[in-house]
Amino acid sequence: MNSLADHKKKSAASMRAAAEAELTCRQVCQTPEPSTEVLLHELQVHQIELEMQNEALRQAQSALEESRDLYVDLYEFAPVGYLSLTTDGLIATVNLTAVKMLRTERKKLLQRRFAARVIDEDLMRWNHFFQSVKQSDAATSAELTLRGGDGALFVAQLVGEHRTSGTGETMILINLSDITKLKLAEVQLRIAATAFEAQQGMMVTDANEVILSVNKAFAEITGYSRDEAVGQTTRLLKSGRHDASFYKAMWASIDACGSWQGEIWNRRKNGEIYPALLSVTAVKNGEGKASHYVGVFTDISARKTIEAKIEHLAFYDPLTGLANRRLLLDRLAQTIATSARHGTQPALLFVDLDEFKNLNDTVGHSAGDALLEQVAKRLVACVREDDTVARLGGDEFVVLLQGLNSVAGEAATQAATVGEKILTSLAQPYQLGDLEHRSTASIGITFVSRDAQQDLDRCLQEADLAMYQAKVAGKNTLRFFESQMQTAMTARVSLQTDLRLGIVKQQFALHYQAQVVEDNRIVGVEALVRWHHPQRGIVSPLDFIPLAEETGMILPLGRWVLETACAQLALWAQVPHMADLTTVVNVSARQFLQVDWVDQVLDILRKTGVNPHRLKLELTESVLASNIQDIIGKMTLLKAQGISFSLDDFGTGYSSLSYLKLLPMDQVKIDRSFVRDILVNTNDAAIAQMVIVLAKTLGLNVIAEGVETEAQRDALANLGCHAYQGYLCSKPLPLIEFEAFMKRRLKSIG
């Protein structure tokens, strides 16, 4: 185009030059009229000039169009939306950005109300904004939620101004930005800020662990104010409780996974060490390197205290605060392991209070508890810190001694020394409220072998067995475990099982032994229980009555004996030569102590219909160890019915004359042990004589048991005892044999 223009320009110029030359020539030659040729030529020149002007005009127009396109582009694709509104609120123009923002088409916006795009809740604000824009000379802004053509909402920032044109028409110009994302970020920021001021302690550090900011809870937990903490490194909080490997593992986790969470001991400004649940998160930059660390932590002292309390309950005895069985077994297992390494010998001491039950029963459980607490303190004071004192329950305590010399004899001496120390300490008087109480203990000791790890309970059992032997040996003493004890205990356990079964299966029978007075007259019969065991054969009451008493099985068994003896007595009442016999039934202290004992006896009397005057109950001196008033009361009630009482085995036990005087007894029985050697042992003779004199003084009958020879019978008669029981007359016999024996006697007398 330029070259064409240039060419035209050049040809026009050369034509003009030719025309001008001709004009000059004419003037010089004074030629008056231009020729047709000249006129034609001039016309051509004129045409060329006209074309040149058109070309310039076209060029200017094209430039104008180019710049208009540019302007339209700027307007349509501007980063903000532009709208112009009439003063009535109708949209007059709208750029493409605004169209897109409103998610619709231009034609659906033009000549429509802008207010239609504003959500109902924001209409008031829109009106207010619109009025302000119309009235104010300055730009006015507002944030409104608009609804797009697709129904989706977005938050828009509107800035509005009014413009009046030369024709006097006022337009409202609005620019529109979608600030939804900005608003969301703002909310998130607010949430983050609120969270930062939450209950949990928070701190932000740089990559070098220098604290950049902390929250309020941080200050509350650690005691360091914001100013004190910022600028310090996190070493400020270290408690010194963790070694380098702890922190190494923590940072290794943060480096590898970007975070770490766990429990950590930190130190407060006041020096106090506290447990915290900490989580550290690395904030990474674009290159994946940690630029900051965010630490969030909670003080878990309270939780720890509760946890500790729960642990305490699980492992400690609530009354005394001593270790319980679980913890003891735990320590025992540890001790076995360490003693093997250290070459030491551990020992278990089983400590059981003597007659504790009596205190509980007579004074009450709170006195019992008070005693147990004091015993616990004394035990702890008797041993070293490494040793464990545990309470298994009731009045049973166990002491685990560590580090005794592994030479057997040495260890025994050391353990016995501790045992003696404990016995002495526990025998000191106790102050229980107003009551001064005396108590003793029995101790069993066993050494824990290395292979005991498999059976910790067995160790305890051994110590328990030895303690039992200490009780048998008279209490307030100690015994070491020996393997025979195990055999004895096994035998005892199997006897106990059999006995229980025997009662259920009714394997018992009564044997009867005659009681003789002067002139060889049989006036009474003692019922003696026998156990017919399918394998053991006939078992002596000496072998099972003590066990039955200890285990309480004497209660059903004793009741059966009384019922059977009374039933027999009732039958004999119908037989003339038996009708005058008095039946003697042995009653153990435990039976007598039952609250309903008197009722039980009266009930049996009623059911069997026996004459109470024909029933004699034999008690041993062990009843004197119990509540004497209670015994007297019960005896008096039964005596009122006609029942009489005899005191068995007199002289072997607690024999207290003053007590004997109190009891409403009818008879005392000289024990077999004094009768046996009455002819050879002057002491025994003297005791027998004393018993006889005493009985007479108290107005009681006297009978001797275990009389086997006539010489014994005569010696007793000489001392004034004419009644006896023994092999001399008859052994205890099964029912049929006893009845046959009585028949034979009847015949021989007859």
Ligand code: C2E
């Ligand atoms: P105990 O009541 O003192 O009974 C007397 C024991 O001496 C009986 O032993 C009897 O067999 C034995 N005996 C009698 N005369 C002679 C004799 O001349 N020589 C010798 N060596 N022994 C003689 P047993 O029957 O073995 O009873 C032993 C103990 O068992 C009884 O002593 C009594 O304490 C207790 N017992 C027996 N049956 C019962 C019962 O039904 N209930 C209670 N609670 N205890 C009973």
Ligand code: MG
């Ligand atoms: Mg007896």
Ligand code: MG
């Ligand atoms: Mg006896």
